[in-house]
Amino acid sequence: MKEITTINLRYLFMLFFIFSYNFIYSQEIQIDVKRSNKPLFKAFPAHGDDKQPSELLKVFMIQEGKESQTPLLGLYSKNEDTIFFQPQFEMGDGLSFNAHFYNKNDTVKTFYKTPSINLNITNEIFVKEVFPRSNKIPKNILTFYIEFSQPMLEDESAFRYVNLYNENKEIVPHVWLNKSRWISDKILMLMIHPGRVKRGIKYYDNLGDVFYVGKKYYLEITDKVKPLHKNSKVKSFTKGFEINYPTASCPKILxxxxxxxxxxxxxxxxxxxxxxxxxxxxxxxxxxxxxxxxxxxxxxxxxxxxxxxxxxxxxxxxxxxxxxxxxxxxxxxxxxxxxxxxxxxxxxxxxxxxxxxxxxxxxxx
Incomplete structure (x- = not known):
């Protein structure tokens, strides 16, 4: 009887040890949803890894069943063995995301969906700002940013609905890199194709430069850019600007x-x-x-x-x-x-x- 009891105790001890080990060292992602559209993601344990927190914890948006290749922008911090991430901007309503925790040879993935709102509400969405905000822009500019008043569908083909016109109101062709990037659900990033700006890259050489110094241009954001909610509508907007000489100096902090x-x-x-x-x-x-x-x-x-x-x-x-x-x-x-x-x-x-x-x-x- 004593021998059986001893065997049982050893067996229970082994089970307890295995459970405790897995509990202590298992990787986990927790989500603090006090601010449901801007939650705090926590990943742990992250000990013994010399990588930056931004390399270990990433959050991706899911659209039409596909996970975006670009992680959300946000603020990272680390306290002991726990990594914290909070998105830079609100994540929108009724949207799905995957949080990935890459630690050692394993990856933990957690799904999160923001609360939905009433889609029967009709909104007119307008362009709040276009960056750069100046009306005089250097010839070698690489990127424009368009900030909308309401959340938008983070459509990677949104560049198709933004036109660039010269001073004769003629469309300048093949300007944008063929993939739009959203740095938040309200801010669209449009990149001019590097081959149209950087020397040594042959890309539509026969088209010439995108911009010419002293000339005026117009950036048109059409109403075709897709809002997040189907009953919303974007109001078209045009920004006019003049081209200055290219700038090649490094910025200085004052x-x-x-x-x-x-x-x-x-x-x-x-x-x-x-x-x-x-x-x-x-x-x-x-x-x-x-x-x-x-x-x-x-x-x-x-x-x-x-x-x-x-x-x-x-x-x-x-x-x-x-x-x-x-x-x-x-x-x-x-x-x-x-x-x-x-x-x-x-x-x-x-x-x-x-x-x-x-x-x-x-x-x-």
């Missing part, structure tokens, strides 16, 4: 024009550059940490009076005395000139391979 917030306040941090900057590169290329700590400050960037000024609005008050501004290699002007690397360059420098190219510490007032 620290003397910064506006530093007061401690224990939620005041905006003002960041200023010497030239207009690219919208997406600011939203995804600048982060703020507590000084000497790997703790990210959550918040959002908004443009100032022009594209040289940008403001960071924190979600919570500035409680620390000192913070660190981190600029990665993607921060650039609309022509692709980064903080240390011009877009058109034949030089190869070791510094060009760095992910972080500039760090600025600042003290709250």
């Amino acid at each position: 620290k003397n024009k910064f506006s530093i917030p007061r401690r224990n306040s939620k005041e905006k941090l003002k960041i200023v550059f010497d030239k207009p900057m690219d919208l997406y590169s600011i939203l995804g290329g600048i982060s703020i940490n507590i000084y000497n700590k790997d703790i990210n400050i959550q918040g959002k960037f908004i443009p100032g009076s022009d594209d040289t000024e940008w403001y960071f609005i924190p979600e919570k008050p500035w409680t620390e005395k000192k913070y660190t501004l981190i600029f990665n290699k993607y921060v650039s002007d609309p022509s692709g000139n980064g903080l240390i690397k011009p877009f058109e360059t034949t030089k190869i420098k070791k510094s060009y391979t760095k992910d972080i190219v500039k760090v600025i510490n600042f003290r709250t007032n």
Whole structure:
């Protein structure tokens, strides 16, 4: 009887050990839905991995049963063995997403769907802003951004419904890269095909340049761009602008024009550059940490009076005395000139391979 009891105890102990091991080391994704359209994704455990949090946890939108190839833009942080991710923008209504946690040789996937709204409501959707916002744009511009007033269907063929006209109101053909990218459900990113801008790439050579200095052009966003809800309708919009000489200089950060917030306040941090900057590169290329700590400050960037000024609005008050501004290699002007690397360059420098190219510490007032 004692022998049987001993065997049973050993067996139970082994089962308990296996269960405990799997429980402790199993990978998991949790979703905090206090803000259902902007949830907080948590992935753990992530110990013993030297990869960046953005490489380990990614969230993708699902459209028509297919998962997007581009992950959502957002803010990452890590506390001990847990990675946190919160989308930069609200995720829309009634949309489906997959969260992927890549850790070691395994991948965990979790499905999430935002709450739906009443689709019987009819809305007129208008264009809130077109970036660059200036009416004078450099000849070698790479990207335009269109911000809509309401969530849109993140259609990768949306570029087909945006036209570029010259000053004679003739359509300029074959301008866009044949794939649209949405950096949120309200902001459409349109890239001019690099072959029409960058030297050394042969692409429709017989068409000539897209832009000519001193000439006027018109960007037309038609009502064919698809809204998220079928009963909504986009109001067409046209932005006129003039072409300036191309720019090849690297942007400079003007620290003397910064506006530093007061401690224990939620005041905006003002960041200023010497030239207009690219919208997406600011939203995804600048982060703020507590000084000497790997703790990210959550918040959002908004443009100032022009594209040289940008403001960071924190979600919570500035409680620390000192913070660190981190600029990665993607921060650039609309022509692709980064903080240390011009877009058109034949030089190869070791510094060009760095992910972080500039760090600025600042003290709250």
